[in-house]
Amino acid sequence: MFNHLVRVFRRGVVMAAACSAVSLLQSNAWADDAYPSQPVRLLVPFTAGGSTDVLARAVGQALGTLWKQSVVIDNRPGAGGMIAAEVEAKAPPDGYTLMLASGSMFTVNQYIYKHVPYSARDFSYISTVASNPMVVAVAPSLPVSNVKELIAYGKAQHPKLNFGSAGIGSQVHMADAAFAGAAGIPIVHVPYKGEVLALNDLMADRVQVVLPNMAAALPFMKGKTVKVLAVTGAHRSSAWPDIPTVSEAGMPGFNVTGWFALVAPAGTPAAVIAKIQQDTVKVLAEPEVRRRLAVLGMDPVGDTPQQLQSRIAAESAKWQKIVAANHIAAN
Numbered sequence: 402m403f404n405h406l407v408r409v410f411r412r413g414v415v416m417a418a419a420c421s422a423v424s425l426l427q428s429n430a431w432a433d434d435a436y437p438s439q440p441v442r443l444l445v446p447f448t449a450g451g452s453t454d455v456l457a458r459a460v461g462q463a464l465g466t467l468w469k470q471s472v473v474i475d476n477r478p479g480a481g482g483m484i485a486a487e488v489e490a491k492a493p494p495d496g497y498t499l500m501l502a503s504g505s506m507f508t509v510n511q512y513i514y515k516h517v518p519y520s521a522r523d524f525s526y527i528s529t530v531a532s533n534p535m536v537v538a539v540a541p542s543l544p545v546s547n548v549k550e551l552i553a554y555g556k557a558q559h560p561k562l563n564f565g566s567a568g569i570g571s572q573v574h575m576a577d578a579a580f581a582g583a584a585g586i587p588i589v590h591v592p593y594k595g596e597v598l599a600l601n602d603l604m605a606d607r608v609q610v611v612l613p614n615m616a617a618a619l620p621f622m623k624g625k626t627v628k629v630l631a632v633t634g635a636h637r638s639s640a641w642p643d644i645p646t647v648s649e650a651g652m653p654g655f656n657v658t659g660w661f662a663l664v665a666p667a668g669t670p671a672a673v674i675a676k677i678q679q680d681t682v683k684v685l686a687e688p689e690v691r692r693r694l695a696v697l698g699m700d701p702v703g704d705t706p707q708q709l710q711s712r713i714a715a716e717s718a719k720w721q722k723i724v725a726a727n728h729i730a731a732n
Contacts, residue, residue, distance in 0.1 A: 436496055436673050440471040444489050444500040446482035447567060448595030452614035452697075456531055456661050457501045459693045463684035478594045481570035481731070482506040483518060490523035494668035496677065501530065504660045505572045508716040512724040513570045513731045524664040526709045528678045529702040530685070531694055532660035534634030535576040535612045537647060538627045542606050548631050548650035551610070555586035564588045565599030565608035569731040572659040573599065575720055576612035576633060578727045579657050580647070603627050614659045615640070615698035633657040640698040660702070662709055678706065 445457045461472035477485035492498035545551045566574035581588045593599040596613040604626045621627045631647045635656045647655040685701040
């Protein structure tokens with residue numbers, strides 16, 4: 402009798418395990434097929450009009466069309482992106498709250514802030530959406546017309562030149578620091594809550610230099626309300642082929658590129674992450690999306706979660722050295 406009960410129990414365990422496996426497969430399949438079944442919130446860590454915001458709206462609209470669901474942009478600026486990142490980290494891990502992060506949020510903040518309210522373990526990484534060069538932009542009244550003149554002028558200035566940024570530790574701040582360090586220019590850093598705010602003050606001569614992402618700088622470039630001396634990438638921008646690279650303009654080997662990536666809260670189902678990544682690749686391949694990004698001076702990427710994590714690791718090592726060399730600290 403006892404042996405019979407053991408055999409029945411064992412059969413029950415096997416059947417339960419099989420049912421659990423089937424249930425898990427069905428759950429993953431459901432997540433892949435049914436997601437999203439309601440509007441998706443896309444957090445943007447910087448102010449409206451900046452590069453992250455402009456990209457989020459372009460890609461969010463395309464994903465919304467593909468998904469037949471609204472993608473609602475939610476701007477949460479401040480603290481180098483940490484305000485939005487904390488909201489994202491604490492959101493339900495169901496795929497309905499995503500964030501379009503700038504690279505510095507995962508490669509810089511941990512080195513300049515004593516307290517960062519999130520860690521790499523708080524997120525599921527989806528894909529790098531796009532990258533773009535920064536531009537060296539100066540105030541209209543600054544008496545320079547190229548990079549060499551800017552370097553000479555900066556070295557001769559007392560007091561130091563004011564460099565505006567999108568906030569302490571932002572990609573714009575790090576581009577400022579990398580440029581000033583390579584050029585040997587002593588500077589005063591002036592942080593804002595977004596690069597558009599810094600560009601507005603650059604246009605009004607309240608700061609003298611900003612190295613914004615090209616996408617944010619475009620309206621100012623088209624309106625000729627600031628002077629753009631160079632792009633920071635390894636190659637000239639196809640959108641503005643007449644503007645030289647910083648390397649060509651007098652600082653050989655200089656290369657700083659901004660990038661933006663989709664992330665979700667840790668614990669988001671793997672099937673949902675896979676669907677978002679695959680659908681992001683699909684929309685980045687659409688001719689209209691590629692045209693919109695090209696106009697912004699951006700290059701579509703669409704890599705895998707593993708490739709994104711490798712990018713973060715490599716750039717973290719680079720920026721850690723620059724942070725240390727420039728004694729950058731926020732609190």
